Amino acid sequence: xxxxxxxxxxxxxxxxxxxxxxxxxxxxxxxxxxxxxxxxxxxxxxxxxxxxxxxxxxxxxxxxxxxxxxxxxxxxxxxxxxxxxxxxxxxxxxxxxxxxxxxxxxxxxxxxxxxxxxxxxxxxxxxxxxxxxxxxxxxxxxxxxxxxxxxxxxxxxxxxxxxxxxxxxxxxxxxxxxxxxxxxxxxxxxxxxxxxxxxxxxxxxxxxxxxxxxxxxxxxxxxxxxxxxxxxxxxxxxxxxxxxxxxxxxxxxxxxxxxxxxxxxxxxxxxxxxxxxxxxxxxxxxxxxxxxxxxxxxxxxxxxxxxxxxxxxxxxxxxxxxxxxxxxxxxxxxxxxxxxxxxxxxxxxxxxx
Ligand SMILES: [Zn+2]
Ligand SMILES: [Zn+2]
Numbered sequence: 106x107x108x109x110x111x112x113x114x115x116x117x118x119x120x121x122x123x124x125x126x127x128x129x130x131x132x133x134x135x136x137x138x139x140x141x142x143x144x145x146x147x148x149x150x151x152x153x154x155x156x157x158x159x160x161x162x163x164x165x166x167x168x169x170x171x172x173x174x175x176x177x178x179x180x181x182x183x184x185x186x187x188x189x190x191x192x193x194x195x196x197x198x199x200x201x202x203x204x205x206x207x208x209x210x211x212x213x214x215x216x217x218x219x220x221x222x223x224x225x226x227x228x229x230x231x232x233x234x235x236x237x238x239x240x241x242x243x244x245x246x247x248x249x250x251x252x253x254x255x256x257x258x259x260x261x262x263x264x265x266x267x268x269x270x271x272x273x274x275x276x277x278x279x280x281x282x283x284x285x286x287x288x289x290x291x292x293x294x295x296x297x298x299x300x301x302x303x304x305x306x307x308x309x310x311x312x313x314x315x316x317x318x319x320x321x322x323x324x325x326x327x328x329x330x331x332x333x334x335x336x337x338x339x340x341x342x343x344x345x346x347x348x349x350x351x352x353x354x355x356x357x358x359x360x361x362x363x364x365x366x367x368x369x370x371x372x373x374x375x376x377x378x379x380x381x382x383x384x385x386x387x388x389x390x391x392x393x394x395x396x397x398x399x400x401x402x403x404x405x406x407x408x409x410x411x412x413x414x415x416x417x418x419x420x421x422x423x424x425x426x427x428x429x430x431x432x433x434x435x436x437x438x439x440x441x442x443x444x445x446x447x448x449x450x451x452x453x454x455x456x457x458x
Contacts, residue, residue, distance in 0.1 A: 108377060110386050113339045115354070116374055117146030117176075118330050120193060120224065120253065120306030126151035129311045130326065132177065136166050138326045139175055144334075145343070146176040146354060150193045150224075153200055155181055164347045176343070176350055182224060183210055184239075191224040191239050193253070193306070196355060207243035215248040220355055222251040222304060227288045228259035238262070244291075247299075251358065252292050254303035254451065255284040255365055257324070257333045258310075277323050278332045278369040283441070283448025290417055296437050296454050297416075300390070302358050303453055305333035305365030331368045336376070338362040338388050361390030361453040364440075370449040377404040378440045378452045380432070392456045399432040399457060403440050405450070410443040432457055 108114065122128030123135055132149055139147045149157070157163075158179040165173025180195035183203070190207035197219040201210050214221045226241035238259075257278075264280045265273050273280055284303075295301040309329040313322045337357045343350040357363065366373030380387040381400045387393045403411050404427055411428045413421040415438045421430045432438075435457045442450035 108375065110377065110379060110388070111340070112388055113342045114374060115145040115337045115339065115343060116334050117144050117148065117337070118307055118309070118333075119148040119150075119222075119304055119335050120182075120256070121147060121149045121309045121326075121329075122151055122182075123149055123157065125149075125154050125156050126182075127310055129313075129322075132157045132162050132179070133166075135309075135326050136175060136177055139330055140166055142327070142330050144175055144330060146178065146337075148193075148195070149177065149179045150182040152182050152184055153203060155179065155198070155200060158198075163351075165345070165350070171345075173345070173347075176347070176354070178351055178354070180220075185210070189239055190241050190243050192249070193222040193224050195220040195222075196351075207241075208246045211243070211246045211248045215250075220251075220358065221249045222253055222302075222306075223249050224253050224306065225256040225259040225308065226252055226291070227285055228256065228263060230259075230262040230265075249301070251302035251304055252288065252295070253306040254288055254292055255305040255333055256308050257281065257306070257329065258308035260285075261323075274321055274323050277328065278367070281332060281367050281369060281447070283443075284451060293417055293437065293439075293454075296361075296456075300359070300361050302361045302363055302390075303365070303451070304335050304358070304363060305367075305451070306335075307333050334366050334368050334373070336364050336366060336373065338364075338390075340388075357390075362388055364389060364450055364452040366450045367448060370444045370447050371407055373406060373442075373450045375404075375406040376442070376450050376452075377402070378455065380455050380457070387455060389453050389455060392458050395432075395435050395457050401430045401432060401438055401455065403428040403442075405442050407444070409449060412441045412443070414439050414441060 166175045183192040228238045230238040307329040437454040440452040
């Protein structure tokens, strides 16, 4: 879809597990579900395997069509020796050694030309002992490309208590409120120094679990795919050539031309956050040279509570579909949008430099 700024928006889901590790269906089966929902891309990250990548399962789907609609990218998720730090890795042909410490493999992925995203960095799980938390503990590294600012499983697990568990199981997406303030402020901090893209991940497994006498699949893939989505903004439409298209998505991720949304509160397609300086438009992730006449604009796809945030502070907010703001100084600006108190849209930063 091309919007009035002449930009193309692609919507997809990141951090999906298949049968190749601890998910419950094959990549082609899961992809069918994504295709039916009209998703433009699916990023798979099974634990320490690239089996399906080597079987040639990446590509535009439907595979046999000349006009594919859903782009399937296959990376993997590293677990370190202590199974603490989890890292999503893309664009590498091989698995890096599981013997390395987090700091070392983050560097190794970068050296080999891969793209790495820290997974569920701040998760806290207290309720079910069988599912301990896997937070990121190795913050001394500087070589990662992105952070999963929002992870559906993490948020769900953190909120789960003995008392609310039935409600949480039967209405799993309702509990999603927003990325944690802990991770947002950490992410803002990294972006003061360099571009670190913030993405939303679902961490979809769709495995059945037993809670008391119940055996339930809490998050079937279809439900997961209607929750946290990643929206990528491009200046040119995605190429029909798979490798070129994949390159376009990763350069946009590197450029932070990204926002995340929770589909449960409405389709966020069409959301815009941009800067205008004279006749020039700058999109999410861009750098704008500071001048007196810069305006920031937000356009939400529906009436919502729009907050413009700079350095952790709300500098403007409004309930409506639009917000505009005259920039008074240098800084990084990002947008949070809430509906009925629930987090709906979280943008990456526009930098006034
Ligand atoms: Zn993980
Ligand atoms: Zn995972």
